[in-house]
Amino acid sequence: MSSIQASRGTRDILPDEVGYWQRVEAIARDILTRAAYREIRTPIFEQTTLFERGVGEATDVVSKEMYTFQDRGDRSLTLRPEGTAGVARSYIDHNLSAQGGVQRLWYVGAMFRYERPQAGRQRQFHQLGVEVLGSADFRADAEAIALATEILQTLGLKDLRLDLNSIGDSSDRQKYREALVAYLTPFKEELDADSQDRLTRNPLRILDSKDPRTQTILDQAPGILDYLSPDSQRRFDRVQQLLSDLGIACNVNSRLVRGLDYYTHTVFEIQSDDLGAQATVCAGGRYDGLVAELGGAETPAVGWAMGLERLILLLQQIQPATPSPVDFYIVSRGEKAESQALTLAQSLRRSGFITELDLSGSAFGKQFKRADRSDAVACLILGDTEAETKTVQLKWLRSGEQTAIEQTALLEMVDKLRQQIFRLRDD
């Protein structure tokens, strides 16, 4: 095709689909606002080193999926592959900890990863996330998870699984890593190729290998939960208890490890069976080391991110797209009438009515046809006769009932019209 198309892995969100996005954002905003979380908007690109240090140089995201470029000032910049590092950077940059207490933040926006596109996986995609900075309280973990499930539930999503695990603190993990490597090394030849490679690079990630043989070997492997310090263990127990108190079902999955380096203690993942290979809708956990790693003060933190494309894929399976409603469709003909129609439209819009003005200038018959297709509740008709007398024909499109009314009178009965429209739209 010679015409220009959207780039690989990017997608237009067209008007017919945008209702899903608005709904997700509205519900999330509402729930998070009531939990006293505040929105933060950080730049789409950051210095490359932020992600190298924050996300981890050895991770796949950083080592092979970043959109990195040199700007004209020869700086190395990167389109953000995730949201947490930028928020943490901003927190340090603006010394938000100086405002005291806990910072509860949320964000929504586009993220970029150079990956092979697939259903539920794009190169530009959108995440909605929360970050709670400055609290080590295990209630912060539970609250964050509860907000995620609340959003998903309010959207009407069911059949989601919450997996929970603790990967302890760095010393727990260090001990566990040694034990795991010690166990797996004798089996090295039997592991899948990727896992063999990870044995030296990132042994914990072998745990979520999908290779059946590797999984069989892992059946007898030591579990991370046996290596948690008493403190870490207590934290994990408390988080589980709090979730259970909130009525949130979860299953402990000791093989759950996350792909980004900054996680500590609590990690979790919410998955759906209705998404194919990209099953994770929401994931996150605690990241007590990140802020210090980026040069800030020691700051405990917890957060998560949701993949909005995946969320909307699920929504589309359970509910039809919502058509955009129209209250009044205005048809007009003749110079005077046409200008009065515009004035009338403006007034009705100020009164809160969704008002579509036919701009085609075509015959009344055509305009009515479009009025009908717009699915408007009522039609307002202005021709030469109405223009002369400052009246308008009000036609209820469902019943066909039509009355003449003065334009000023119409604008004075907005409350009555609102009720009438509300009633008719419900049918």
Add this chain to the structure above:
RNA sequence: GCGAGCGUAGCCAAGUGGUUAAGGCAGUGGUUUGUGGUACCACCAUCCGGGGGUUCGAGUCCCCUCGUUCGCCCCA
């Protein structure tokens, strides 16, 4: 980055080497230039994602390329 499938109009889709590329929905115009939803009529792909090749002849076969889907990897 690897493996496999697919790609015909805005959407769905027939077409399995041979004259002008079915059909449906949507759209546009008309019957009906002051009254819609029904009905009827007409129009709506010089072209089959793009490029090259085989052939007397290609949407149909081959190669390359782009996009997409599914899986691996990875992740939201």
